[in-house]
Amino acid sequence: MSSLNLDDFTDLIERPDGGVRRDAEARRERQVVPPGALGRLDELGEWLAAAQGAVPVRPVERPRVVLFAGDHGIAELGVSARPAGSARELVRAVLEGGSAVSVLARRLGVPVRVVDMALDCEPEALPAEVGGHRVRRGSGRIDVADALSIEEAEAAFRAGVAVADEEADAGTDLVVLGDISVGGTTPAAVLVAALCGTDASVVTGRGGRAIDDLAWMRKCAAIRDALRRARPVLGDQLQLLATVGGADLAAMTGFLLQCAVRKTPVILDGVVAAACALVGQRIAFRAPDWWLAGHASGEPAQAKALDRMAIEPLVDQGVKVGEGLGGLLALPLVQAAASLAAELPEVAEVKPEEAEKDEDEAFVEGAGERE
Template sequence: MGLGFFDVSDDITSPFANARVPFPDASFATRAKNRLAQATVPGTGLGGLGSAVAWAARVQGTDRPTPFLRIDGIVVSGAHFGGFVESTPVDVDVLRALADTAGIPLTFIETEPTGAAESAPLLTVDEYEEALERGRAAADAAIDGGADAIVLIGLGPGVTAAAIGVAAHLTRTPPIELSPRVHVPGGLIDDETWMRQTAALRDAFARAGGPGRNAAAALSEFGGPVLAIAAAVIVAAAIRRTPVLIDGPAAAAAALAARDFSLGAPKWCYAPDRVPHPVVEKMASQTGMADPIGPGLDIGDGCAVLNAVPLLQDALTLAARLPYPADVDDRDRPDGIVEEEPEDPADDDPAVTGDGLSH
């Protein structure tokens, strides 16, 4: 079935063509958990913080993970016309304040507004490739600048609805199942916006006519430049074995799209605090993500992860400072990261290639 002026049969030269994304070594998570269990403390240990320590062990390739030395933030923003748009404006002042508190510099990537997904695809082939290149360049710039972890945030009117569309398409889930009620200031429910967004998603899926279930189709038809750039950030960072911290539906949908480029890509993602949204829950379930350590903050995309970063760093500091028996601390263990890992049972995607197109 055709995709309007985007067609997966076109000759696409992705910046990730033939790129190999390594899996972080899950054995280090097990070793870190075992080491924590042997800490000589009077209580039962770190409780829920242990999941964050185990995740850090996995991506750092050691059973003795340490706080990240430099975490950079990449904020991708843009707007959608048509039925996707929400009624609540985005306030970046809270983001900036939380980033300052966490000591995380933010780089903002602005995108051009898109059309209405219910009327036409949001990206042409050239625009899709340009978005992937922008995301790759942003991740590379952060890592080249010294970042050993990246916070990824997606913002803008309509971006949440776009995330629902991408996640629904990639997971074969009816969009309405991923569309919670829309909350607005004052504790009110905006049913009109919810109905408009769900109708726009319905019409967008009907217009696209059932395109192949892959990242190129999902991002071009329903996601737009914000989510395409975000997915590219995840893939580019994973190629360079750099973890990505996320929280809300935009980054969660990007992680699902990144999985189509390589099954290993979302394994480098972690939501230390998760926005309570069905897209986030779907992503965490399908990618086997480690349990969160935050309270479930829901005051806007990016706020939960920025608020949770200090807790993550404190957990790693505390784990390193706990007393351990000498035979545990002195034991030599090989470091390293394996190149491949069996697919999780939750992953039900068909085989994929490195260019984001399913076979």
């Protein structure tokens, strides 16, 4: 049995400061650009002020991309366009700067951190700082077996909590959360379907590399079979992650919850992050107030999860690559909202004596016109 008490997060997580948000809204009403004229940027600036507990809002100066990595046994069934066990190649591309997220992160000046939770390779195949939290090699085939033991699920969850603490202690002021996985969208879809009470076909997407119809059918069948295994453990979120999740998903769930405890805002990337957020909402209902959805990935399970949490994606550019790229695309919007909220000048208040002078001048001019 697990010694981890998830109920503690309900007590530890507070909502972003409502009083500060009202102060931010009041300040926004005094600024030279009319309220509402900046659209959703107004809402983002006020949300960030509440998360920071500061008016005017502080700029986002130390963001970081955090990517949890793992291989999933379900990929053996051909549910992914990539071969099973090949996530280490994706990790290596990120570390060497050749991936899409690496390119954009360089352009934006944002560091990228990769955390190996369950890659199907020898630990020494990657740098030591990547593998310090690894729980196991690969996750189990969830259509017929558990992804993890309950002890492994707890270890992965605690690793995610530890990474969140490390980032908060290092001064990270906003996180873009994503995953690097092969087969990861399948357990994500299972979690969403289980928690939303929907059928497998409703949540089965085609992944980052757009699988063909036959692979989609295999994926849908795998999700259906895993759903049968998930439903009996819906009341125990850690057991759910052990049964049909994976080490990377368990770690991301712990990470998200601890970021909310530490009051660190998070931009969610794709369907895997959204599924973990949905599990996190079941554990602590206030936690989603600390999260934004970076983009719409086109995965039906992501749309279902975000709708359930009432979180609207910031951008929709049809990006399906994963690995934090879509979430990182939204970061400049958040930074722009912070700058506008903090730096737009307020309308100067007119002094009473100036107002009287203006009224006298208007009266004299009016009298002159009548003459």
